[in-house]
Amino acid sequence: MDLTFSAEERAFEQEVRDFIAGSLTPEMKRATALTPSVFSDPDIGMAWQRALHKKGWGAPGWPVEHGGPDWTPAQRWIFEAECARAGVPNVNVMGVKMVGPVIIGFGSPEQQNFYLPRILSGEDYWCQGYSEPGSGSDLASLKTRAVRDGDDYVINGTKIWTTHAHHANRMFALVRTNDGERQQDGISFILIDMKTPGITTRPILTIGGDHEVNQVFFDDVRVPVANRVGEEGKGWTYGKYLLEFERGSGIASAKLREALKTITDLADSEVTGRAIEDPDIAIRMSEVEVDIDALEMTELRVLSALQTGQNPGAVSSLIKLRVSEIRQAVTRLGVDVIGQDGLAVEPARPFYRLNHEPAIPEELLPVVPEYLNGRAYTIFGGSSEIQRDIIAKMVLGL
Amino acid sequence: MDLTLSDEQRLLRESADRFVAETFSPEHRKKAANDPLGYSPAIWKQFAELGWLALPISEAHSGLGGGAIEIGLLMEAFGRGLVSEPFLSTVVIGAALVAERGSEAQKQAILPDVAEGKLTLAFAHSERAARFDLAHVDTTAGKTADGWRLNGSKIAVLDGAAADQIIVSARIANANGASGKLGLFLVPAGTPGLTLRDYARLGGGRGCNLDLKDVQLPADALLGDGSDTLPAIETVVDRAMAALGAEAVGIMQTLLDTTLEYTKIRKQFGRPLSANQVIRHRLADMAMQVDEARSMALRAALMANAEPVARSRAASGAKAKIGKCARFVAEQAVQLHGAMGVTEELDIGAYFKRLLAFDTLFGNSAHHYRRHAALSGRAHA
Numbered sequence: 007m008d009l010t011f012s013a014e015e016r017a018f019e020q021e022v023r024d025f026i027a028g029s030l031t032p033e034m035k036r037a038t039a040l041t042p043s044v045f046s047d048p049d050i051g052m053a054w055q056r057a058l059h060k061k062g063w064g065a066p067g068w069p070v071e072h073g074g075p076d077w078t079p080a081q082r083w084i085f086e087a088e089c090a091r092a093g094v095p096n097v098n099v100m101g102v103k104m105v106g107p108v109i110i111g112f113g114s115p116e117q118q119n120f121y122l123p124r125i126l127s128g129e130d131y132w133c134q135g136y137s138e139p140g141s142g143s144d145l146a147s148l149k150t151r152a153v154r155d156g157d158d159y160v161i162n163g164t165k166i167w168t169t170h171a172h173h174a175n176r177m178f179a180l181v182r183t184n185d186g187e188r189q190q191d192g193i194s195f196i197l198i199d200m201k202t203p204g205i206t207t208r209p210i211l212t213i214g215g216d217h218e219v220n221q222v223f224f225d226d227v228r229v230p231v232a233n234r235v236g237e238e239g240k241g242w243t244y245g246k247y248l249l250e251f252e253r254g255s256g257i258a259s260a261k262l263r264e265a266l267k268t269i270t271d272l273a274d275s276e277v278t279g280r281a282i283e284d285p286d287i288a289i290r291m292s293e294v295e296v297d298i299d300a301l302e303m304t305e306l307r308v309l310s311a312l313q314t315g316q317n318p319g320a321v322s323s324l325i326k327l328r329v330s331e332i333r334q335a336v337t338r339l340g341v342d343v344i345g346q347d348g349l350a351v352e353p354a355r356p357f358y359r360l361n362h363e364p365a366i367p368e369e370l371l372p373v374v375p376e377y378l379n380g381r382a383y384t385i386f387g388g389s390s391e392i393q394r395d396i397i398a399k400m401v402l403g404l
Numbered sequence: 405m406d407l408t409l410s411d412e413q414r415l416l417r418e419s420a421d422r423f424v425a426e427t428f429s430p431e432h433r434k435k436a437a438n439d440p441l442g443y444s445p446a447i448w449k450q451f452a453e454l455g456w457l458a459l460p461i462s463e464a465h466s467g468l469g470g471g472a473i474e475i476g477l478l479m480e481a482f483g484r485g486l487v488s489e490p491f492l493s494t495v496v497i498g499a500a501l502v503a504e505r506g507s508e509a510q511k512q513a514i515l516p517d518v519a520e521g522k523l524t525l526a527f528a529h530s531e532r533a534a535r536f537d538l539a540h541v542d543t544t545a546g547k548t549a550d551g552w553r554l555n556g557s558k559i560a561v562l563d564g565a566a567a568d569q570i571i572v573s574a575r576i577a578n579a580n581g582a583s584g585k586l587g588l589f590l591v592p593a594g595t596p597g598l599t600l601r602d603y604a605r606l607g608g609g610r611g612c613n614l615d616l617k618d619v620q621l622p623a624d625a626l627l628g629d630g631s632d633t634l635p636a637i638e639t640v641v642d643r644a645m646a647a648l649g650a651e652a653v654g655i656m657q658t659l660l661d662t663t664l665e666y667t668k669i670r671k672q673f674g675r676p677l678s679a680n681q682v683i684r685h686r687l688a689d690m691a692m693q694v695d696e697a698r699s700m701a702l703r704a705a706l707m708a709n710a711e712p713v714a715r716s717r718a719a720s721g722a723k724a725k726i727g728k729c730a731r732f733v734a735e736q737a738v739q740l741h742g743a744m745g746v747t748e749e750l751d752i753g754a755y756f757k758r759l760l761a762f763d764t765l766f767g768n769s770a771h772h773y774r775r776h777a778a779l780s781g782r783a784h785a
Contacts, residue, residue, distance in 0.1 A: 007413075007473050009706050011405050080405050288782035292773050295780070296700070296721040303699035310407035324692050391685070398684035401691055402664055 009306070015080050022088040029057040030094055033358075038095045039268070040357040040368065042375035043218040046095040047356060048131055048173045054095040055102075055128040064126040065102045072110055072118065073126050079312040083257055083305075090260035098170055100132040101125040105178040108195065108248050112236035121197070135165040135179030135198070135222065136245070143392045145180075146189045146242060150224060152181040152196060154231070159183070159196065161204075161227040167386065171207050171220040175200050180241050195241035197233040204228075212382070214375030215353055257309075258329040259302035265336045266294055269373075273343045277367050281343045290339055297332050301325070323400055327393040330383035337377035348374045407702070409477075416474060419454065420481035428485030430751055433608065436488050440602075441566050442610035443489040452521025457495055462503065465515035472643055472708035476650035476701060483654025486758055488609035490524055490563035496647045497640055498525025501571050504636040505588055505628040514569075514590075526567035528558040528591075528614050529637065536767035538641060539634055543616065545574035545587055545626075552626065554589060554597075554619040560765075564612035565602040568593055572616065573637065576630065585632040589625045596620070607758030635712065642719035645766055646704035649726045652762045653701050656694045656730055659737040659755050663687070666741055683740065690736050693729035700725045717779045720772040727769030730759040 011019065037050045045051060058064045066082050068074030077085065106125050109117055124130040141148040150163025161181060171177070177198045184192030198205075204227035210219050236244055270291060273282040281287050304321060311318040341348055350365045357364075357371045364371055384390040398404045409417065427447060436443060451457050459474055461467025475496060482491065499518045502511055502525075517523035534540035543556025554574050564570055570591045575583035591598060597619035605611040627633070664687060667678040677683050700722040707718035734756045738745035745752050763769060 007407055007409070007706065009405060009407075015405070083405075282782055285777075288777045289773050291782060292721075292724075292777040292780060296725045296773075296776065297696075299703060299718075299721055300696040300699045300725055303703045304695060306405070307407050307699065307702075310405065313405070314408050316408070321695060324695050327692060328696070394685040394688040395681070397688035397691060398678075402684075402687055404664075404668070404678050404684055404687065 011080065011084065015084060018081055019084045019088060022085050023092075025061055025063075026088060026092045026094065029061070030054075030092055034095055035093050037356065037358040038093050040372055041096070042214055042357070042372035043212075043216040043379055044096065045098040045170065045218070048098070048170070050095045051097040052128040052131070055097050058097075059126050059128065064128075065106060067103065068106060068110060068122075072106075072122050079309045083309050086257040087260040090257075090264045093264065098131070100134050100169065100174070100178075101128075101130065104134060104248055105132050105197075108178070108235060108244050111247060112195075112244050116232075117197070117235065130176050131170070131174045133168050133171045133174035133177045133200075133222075135168060135177045135181075137167045138164060139166050139221075143389050145245075146193065148180055148182060148193065150179070150181045152183050152194060152229070154183070155228075157231050158228040159231060159234070161196075161198070161224045161229060163224050165222045165224075166210075166219075168207075168220045168222050169218055171200070171222050172209060172217070177222070178235075180245050183238050183241075186239065190242040192239050193241040193245070194238050195235040195244045196229055197235065198227070198229050202227050202229065212379050214377075214379035215351070216355065216375060216379060218379075257305055258325070259298055259305050262298050262301070262329070262332055262336060263295075265333070266291070266298065266339075269336060269340045269343055272340070272369065272373075277370065278343050278345065278347075281345065287339070287343060290335075290342075294332065294335050294339060297328070297335065301328050301332060304328075323393070323396055326387065327390055327397070330390065333383045334377075334380050337373075337380040340373040341377045344370050344373050413474060413477060417477045417481070420456075420478050421484070423450075423454065424481045424485035424487060428487055433486055433488075433751075433754060437604065437608065442563065442605070442608075443566070448489055448524075449521050451489060451491070452519070456491070457521050458519035460495060461499055461515050461519050465503075465511050466519045467515065472646055472705035475643075475647050476705045479647045479651040480654035480657075480701075483651035483656075483758075484658050486608050486655070486754055490526070490566055490609070492644060492647060492651075493527060493563040493567065494518060494523075494525045497527045497644050498567075498569075498571055500640045500643065501527065501588060501636065502627065504640060505633055507628060510590075510624070510627060523569065524563070524567050526561055526564040526570045528561040528564065528570050528572045530558060530560045532557070532559050536771045538637055539586075541573050541575055541586055543572065543574040544577055544583060545589060546577045548620065551623045552589060552621040554591070554616045554621065556616050558614040558616075561600075561612050561614050562605070562765075563610055564614060565600055565610055570598075570614070571627070572614075573633070585630065586634050586637070587630060588627040588633050588637075589621055590627060591616075591619060591621065591625065605761065607761040608754065638712070638716065641766055642704075642715050643708050645719045645723045646701065646708055648762055648765060649697070649701035649704055649722045652726050652730050652759060653694065653698050655755050655758055655762070656697055656733045659733055659752065659759075660687075660690050660694050662752065662755075663690070663737045663740050670742075677740070686736055686740065690733050693732050697726045697729040697733075713779055717776055720776040720779065723767065724769045724772035724776060727763040727772070730762060731769070734759040 034050055038046055063075050065074050066077055070076045102125055109121050136145060138148050152159035152161045177200055179196050179198055180193050181196050182192055183194040186192035204225040206223045208221045209217050210221060211217055272278050273287060308318040347366045347370050352364050352371050354360055455468055456478055458467040459470040463469045499515055502514045531542055546553045572589045572591050574587055576585050576587045578584040597617045599615040600612045602610060602612045667683055668676050670677045704718045704722035707715050737752055738756055741752050744750050
């Protein structure tokens with residue numbers, strides 16, 4: 007057992023560093039640091055995606071024949087860790103990490119040839135149509151309906167919490183095509199052009215003051231049947247596959263460590279009146295750091311198992327729960343570190359392109375919005391309560 | 405980067421798991437609890453035959469040259485069986501102090517005997533006034549014409565009464581009588597002036613408090629050359645905490661497994677306890693904390709030979725985090741067993757108490773979060 011990387015892996019690490027040094031502009035870095043929502047805005051995120059694509063690193067998890075770089079699990083770890091350390095933009099995951107793998111796994115050759123290159127290059131910008139007002143954690147109860155009419159489906163209904171729907175030109179959605187015996191039956195996986203007549207988008211502001219999510223309405227929206235991925239009625243299976251695709255390869259600890267470092271640097275400066283000298287803050291920083299250490303070790307255990315061709319097993323299902331809780335602990339610590347400067351609300355966005363001098367130092371602007379928006383971490387992607395249900399069932403066999 | 409076990413490590417784990425499962429039954433534990441020695445010399449001999457006592461000792465001193473990972477594998481198995489043999493005192497701490505500090509002659513005199521199971525050791529360091537501060541030692545060692553004279557009191561000496569030799573820490577008096585560097589002294593059992601108040605230790609095994617009144621020792625009782633021994637103590641205690649963390653993981657895993665089984669069998673209101681979401685979620689949290697503890701124990705073991713600050717941060721982080729997880733898992737295990745959990749009729753209580761002892765040994769969770777913060781340069785912690 008050892009924690010060190012091989013000489014080849016070290017060389018790769020250097021290659022990643024060199025790439026980042028040559029591609030990450032100061033503007034991208036500043037914009038990322040000053041963005042309090044989950045994902046960078048498309049102009050920042052897609053600029054980074056294009057740089058990655060140019061290098062051949064646009065889709066680390068994809069098979070080589072579709073443009074993946076054929077990295078080992080250790081290389082993916084190194085890449086993610088270096089990106090986190092450098093503070094690269096948070097590219098919206100809906101394209102490369104979400105719909106891409108489903109199209110690769112279940113799409114027709116025509117769909118693969120059309121969509122995959124456009125995802126890689128950043129030409130297409132995707133959003134995800136899963137949740138509905140009546141279907142949150144109980145996703146399979148979704149009601150948006152697609153009725154077959156000749157070579158089209160006619161879609162009626164609504165999707166909610168749709169991240170970046172206001173930026174996206176495409177949506178992948180789960181829609182009901184039949185009423186099966188189980189609610190999971192009769193769901194299909196459909197690719198929708200956002201410019202199709204009948205689609206309207208309503209912004210939803212989060213409590214942090216950010217416009218990241220939306221509600222999308224479908225009013226007799228006609229989508230070609232050719233836009234269905236895989237078989238009709240099998241959408242639930244594909245959707246679940248998508249959720250599992252990232253399992254075991256998610257690397258969150260490096261980003262969390264960087265977020266804690268940002269807060270620690272603020273606490274260790276005159277900007278916060280040297281908050282780090284408050285023993286309560288100092289000890290909570292250690293508590294969070296140790297939690298990140300534990301998470302990192304768990305991620306490395308999963309990585310090591312993947313690397314040696316073993317199934318990491320149930321341990322990976324524990325990770326989502328911890329990541330979301332630790333993120334919230336970091337953001338809460340941030341609020342306590344900046345103290346009374348947290349009172350100042352800056353409603354304008356983005357923080358990196360304000361037309362006026364903010365009331366508080368620029369680097370403090372995202373702290374409270376990050377905490378407020380961050381309450382969603384234990385809710386989206388399956389709430390913590392759902393995760394505990396999954397652990398009880400899948401890990402404990404209950 | 406490889407966190408998988410080697411074939412040898414896998415064999416070690418399998419043999420330890422098997423031996424512990426076959427040997428350390430609840431009946432055995434009850435017998436050991438009433439044993440004035442606190443453990444079985446016959447089993448200790450088997451440990452020697454299995455090579456476990458030689459495991460971390462260097463090959464030059466008749467050992468096997470194993471490291472913290474191997475120790476962790478053994479300790480996790482020992483945790484599952486609540487083993488009370490003085491492995492930590494003799495091998496993980498005692499032999500390691502001799503290896504770190506001893507002269508070649510001292511190593512040759514002690515380590516091969518430890519490896520063969522012929523010699524047991526204990527470490528007398530903690531003092532009442534020190535709480536968890538490793539640097540705080542009031543016990544003194546004065547130079548005499550032909551050796552040393554020790555005076556002071558020690559508490560929480562693990563397995564002291566059973567030890568053939570006790571390694572005692574003391575301040576070495578300067579020529580002007582002021583206290584100076586920290587030294588370690590080998591004190592044979594039964595040395596005049598040594599008084600032991602032996603007790604049954606919380607969670608199994610024995611412990612004692614120790615008074616030293618004008619204890620006369622020969623010149624070669626001092627381990628090493630008289631330079632300050634605090635760094636060596638910190639090294640060995642950091643590694644001992646990693647080992648104890650692995651033991652705690654074994655204990656916690658057993659508590660989780662036992663509680664899980666119980667909630668499937670126990671029926672209330674016409675259905676198993678585990679059918680209730682509040683119970684399922686509690687068990688999920690227990691499982692998560694056991695896994696976090698496992699990661700931290702492994703991390704501390706992998707960092708056991710890192711430079712001192714990194715090693716100590718990893719050890720304190722592990723001790724703090726595992727202590728927190730251990731308290732949660734232990735308390736929930738009792739809670740979910742209902743009233744039976746607070747009786748001596750189930751094993752749960754014994755495991756619970758062993759984890760309570762774990763938390764306080766070498767400093768509790770709060771102490772180690774503070775130490776971690778201080779080591780991280782967060783000065784006022």
